[in-house]
Amino acid sequence: MAINIQTMPEFIQNIQAKVSTKSNHSYMIIMVCGNAYPQFHDTVTPVGGGMEHRAALFGRGLAQKNDWNISFVVSDFDQPFLTRHEGIDFYIYQSNYRRAGRNVFPRFRKSSWFPSLKHDWSDFSLVWQVPIIAIYLALPALLFPRFWRSLKPDVVCCFGNNERSAEVIADCNRQGIKTILCVANDRDLFEDYSSNNLELDHYGMPKWKGHYALTTASCIIVQTAFQQQMLQRNFNRSSVLIRNPVKLSQDDKKKWITRTQREFVLWIGRADAFNKQPSIFLDLAKHCPDLHFLMIVNRTDEAELDSLEADCPDNLRIIEHVHPTKILDFILRARVFVNTSRYEGFPNTFLQCAVSGVPIVSLQVDPDGMLTRNRCGIYVSGDVAKLKEAVIDLVDNSDKADRLANACYQYVLEYHEYRERVAEMAACIEKLHVAEPVPEKAPWWAAMKRYWR
Numbered sequence: 001m002a003i004n005i006q007t008m009p010e011f012i013q014n015i016q017a018k019v020s021t022k023s024n025h026s027y028m029i030i031m032v033c034g035n036a037y038p039q040f041h042d043t044v045t046p047v048g049g050g051m052e053h054r055a056a057l058f059g060r061g062l063a064q065k066n067d068w069n070i071s072f073v074v075s076d077f078d079q080p081f082l083t084r085h086e087g088i089d090f091y092i093y094q095s096n097y098r099r100a101g102r103n104v105f106p107r108f109r110k111s112s113w114f115p116s117l118k119h120d121w122s123d124f125s126l127v128w129q130v131p132i133i134a135i136y137l138a139l140p141a142l143l144f145p146r147f148w149r150s151l152k153p154d155v156v157c158c159f160g161n162n163e164r165s166a167e168v169i170a171d172c173n174r175q176g177i178k179t180i181l182c183v184a185n186d187r188d189l190f191e192d193y194s195s196n197n198l199e200l201d202h203y204g205m206p207k208w209k210g211h212y213a214l215t216t217a218s219c220i221i222v223q224t225a226f227q228q229q230m231l232q233r234n235f236n237r238s239s240v241l242i243r244n245p246v247k248l249s250q251d252d253k254k255k256w257i258t259r260t261q262r263e264f265v266l267w268i269g270r271a272d273a274f275n276k277q278p279s280i281f282l283d284l285a286k287h288c289p290d291l292h293f294l295m296i297v298n299r300t301d302e303a304e305l306d307s308l309e310a311d312c313p314d315n316l317r318i319i320e321h322v323h324p325t326k327i328l329d330f331i332l333r334a335r336v337f338v339n340t341s342r343y344e345g346f347p348n349t350f351l352q353c354a355v356s357g358v359p360i361v362s363l364q365v366d367p368d369g370m371l372t373r374n375r376c377g378i379y380v381s382g383d384v385a386k387l388k389e390a391v392i393d394l395v396d397n398s399d400k401a402d403r404l405a406n407a408c409y410q411y412v413l414e415y416h417e418y419r420e421r422v423a424e425m426a427a428c429i430e431k432l433h434v435a436e437p438v439p440e441k442a443p444w445w446a447a448m449k450r451y452w453r
Helices: 008-017 051-064 095-108 126-138 146-151 163-175 208-214 225-235 278-286 303-311 327-331 349-356 384-396 396-416 418-435 445-446
Strands: 030-031 069-072 081-087 088-092 155-159 177-183 219-222 264-270 293-298 317-320 332-337 360-362 378-379
Touching: 008 163, 030 163, 051 069, 051 088, 051 349, 095 332, 095 360, 095 418, 126 163, 146 163, 155 163, 155 418, 163 177, 163 208, 163 278, 177 208, 208 225, 219 225, 219 418, 278 293, 278 303, 278 384, 293 303, 293 327, 303 317, 317 445, 327 332, 327 349, 332 349, 332 384, 349 396, 360 384, 384 396, 396 445
Parallel strands: 030 069, 030 155, 069 088, 155 177, 177 219, 264 293, 264 332, 293 317, 332 360, 360 378
Antiparallel strands: 081 088
């Protein structure tokens, strides 16, 4: 069930007119983003980054502007199945299956686990957990969609082309529930996501599932014009362009401190050697011993983070898990922000730097020519030597740093303002909701196959 949606100026105008009033119709909208829960709960260790922040901003905005029922489906962080924060409900995704699987699957991967003389309570739980897993795997098309039947959403919005998004789109497709796939990264749209590709991507997802999500979702939202072109070229699908939102205020520039008061060169991201490449920033610190560097890392890869900490020079400080509500406190004190990623969608850190007056230096990422065409920062086209030169130049040249920071702020004000982006998202959801679904009936054999279309 694929519904293509083009630009919607008339819908956007209607949604913006409803900012101070309530709609007459209530929609049940569910946002699916596994690691978004810490964005709403201060005591939970944050996981992920830009994609989760983007989902949280859209969720909060939609909940505030409309009388729609906005909910999130998230991973298990030891919270109850249903919790509520900021007027938004949070459900654990497929909780019975997921919790049983955390105990069952690792044990069946062991080379020798029976007989054993040492048992704990998790061993005895296998008595009921193994049958649950077996039934779900035997009848996936009957059991997994029950989760969505119980919630009865009008539209389900998935963030990132990942295995969970593919699962959700498959289960909702079977129930006739319309779905939106929000692209999170340029890599989500590479042409090697094909229907017969059994290879695993870097995160362990079979690439055919990525193809399934891209070709089956009712609507696709992209972050940049470049992504829009990639999707059309590689998968012959149109999309809705909604740029990442950021909250701006008239007081933003008043919070900027002088260049001489700023303390360090900053890097933020996951411990991900393949995409984020934090080791390049570590090497940069080694080659600039007179500067102070700060790396804020999410521990997504234990081995990678351990390697960074073991090789850390004296002028580099590594911090783990800064909560989203505290991250701007660090960005405001940065002299330069460095991005070393291979692929991005549109980095939320670029938006946060714009709000904070921090000049950007990027190794391989320049979304829609923001840095070069609009003179919002410095893009070095993958040249590590030029990366070092650009950082030193911006530290030494306050006038140039100010020019780039001001240009970046004006660009973000024009293209990424929060309320306008939320209005675009609301317009997309409303137009999708009223669109006529394509009637489909699964054949008898599809009851044994989860990914049917």
